[in-house]
Amino acid sequence: MKFIPLCFLISLLVLFNTKPLQGAEPEPEPVVDIEGNPLQPEVGYYAWPLWGNSGGITLGHTRNKTCPLDVILDPKSIGVALFFTPPVDLGFIPTLTDLTISIRILSPCSQYSKIWKTSKVGSELWFVSTGGTAGDILSKFKIVNLEGDIYSFKYCPTKVYGTPCKSVGTFVDTDGTKVLAIGEGIDEPYYVRFHKSSTFPLRKHQDMSIV
Incomplete structure (x- = not known):
């Protein structure tokens, strides 16, 4: 009986072992609505706040009241629909994956795109603004699952070093407006549940104006 060298056996084990290495990133799961x-690509969804039954995401003027518009919370309406575009069409919107997020609403800043992007407003503070470009580093956001149908947004571009990796929370501007933001002064993520906009009829009291 011939003996096979130990180094050859180890090489075979490495070659045919298809088990993922420990520490590998988990496979993305579908983001689900309530x-x-x-969630489906290029379909509108409201992102309703987990805490409370009113208020939604929309666009508004902050800082110097100039363009582009920033992403804010409006306590007077259910907000406007968000649209998500993944880098690869899987037939659903995955968690933990770089996404392009847009708000397709008429505004006085029509020269700017309605794609989300991070905009630096302080040494360690960034507002979630618009005027972004699909695929650009500043416009790559993720959806992170807390549990069940509860989610938050995160700015953490995949495999891009030197950029912030932080959850999106809220920052109260000088005029009291709550702006989606990351960085200094953000205590916790802004948790939401998603509702497909086409299954929710617009109510008479819904305010679709820009704040």
């Missing part, structure tokens, strides 16, 4: 259905 009805348990996976």
Whole structure:
């Protein structure tokens, strides 16, 4: 009986071992709405706050009241629909994946795109603004699952070093406006549930204006 060298056996084990290495990133799961259905690319969804039954995401003037508009919370309305575009069409919106997020609403800043981007307003503070470009580093956001159908947004571009990696929370501007932001002064993520906009009829009291 011939003996096979130990180094050859180890090489074979490494070659045919298909088990993922420990520490590898988990496979992304579908983001689901409040009805348990996976979010779909290029379909509008409201992002309703977890805490409270009113207020939604929209666009508004902050800082110097100039363009582009920033992403804010409006306590007087249910907000406007968000649209998500993944880098690869899987038939659903995945968690933990770089996404392009846009708010397609008429505004006085029509020369700017409605794609989310980070905009630096302080040494360690960034507002979530608009005027972004699909695929650009500043416009790569992720959706992170807390549990069940509860999610938050995160700015953490995949495999891009030297950029912030932080959860999106809220920052109260000087005039009292709550702006989606990351960095200094952000205590916790802004948790949301998603609702497909086409299944929610517009109410008479819904305010679709820019704040």
